[in-house]
Amino acid sequence: MLGMSLFGCSVSIDDYQNATPKLDLFQYFDGEVKAWGMLQDRSGKQTRRFEVAIKGTVQGDQLTLEEDFIFDDGEKQRRVWVITAMGNGHFIGEAGDVVGQASGKVVGNALNWQYVLRVPVGDSTYDIHFNDWMYLQDDKRMFNQAEMTKFGFKVGQVTLFFERVTPMATSPSF
Structure with a gap:
């Protein structure tokens, strides 16, 4: 029975319905956020590390995230997301290196976000x-894990840790 519960189920965003604190995506990313992360290949070997400075701006039902990455080898990248709230916890997003639209849903303290990223490798690109x-x-910190796949096969994983620099409007002031 234990084997079935460990291997027979997959995670659903709805599993987080009662998890707290509740994630308000726009409130969390409105202002400055820093992030630290790593990329791992499919075997789990760490291949790159990076830091990200994120500036979020909310206007109505849109959140714009300006993300400036710096990798451990000195490479710099910039991604600008425009995320639109669609209601009932659903979001869509676009960025220059994202193929089509990203889609996601927030439930409880969790966000499940899916998209296809066009990644340059040498003289070619991979989707x-x-x-x-x-x-x-909590009101300052968020964890992120992303599985990367191609043709349904795992090719790597990204792990991130976010920390708000700008206090949230509802945070107590000391």
């Missing part, structure tokens, strides 16, 4: 599917 899971820890 890699990302299945992101973000979990709000």
Whole structure:
């Protein structure tokens, strides 16, 4: 029976219905957020590390995230997301290196975000599917794990830790 519960189920965003603190995606990313992360290949070997400075701006039902990455080898990248709230916890997003639209849903303290990222490798590019899971820890910190697949096969994983720099409007001031 234990084997069935460990291997027979997959995670659903609805599993987090009662998890707290509740994630308000726009509130969390409105302002400045820093992130630290790593990429791992399919065997689990760490291949790169990076830091990200994120500036979020909310206007109505849209959140714009300006993400500036710096990798351990000195490479710099910039991604600008425009995320639109669709109601009932659903979101869509677009960025220059994202193929089509990203889609996601927030339930409880979790966000499941899926998209295809066009990744340059040498003289060519690869379209890699990302299945992101973000979990709000408290009003300042959030964890993120993303599985990367191509043709349904795992090719790697990204792990991130976010920390708000700008206090949230509802945070107590000391």
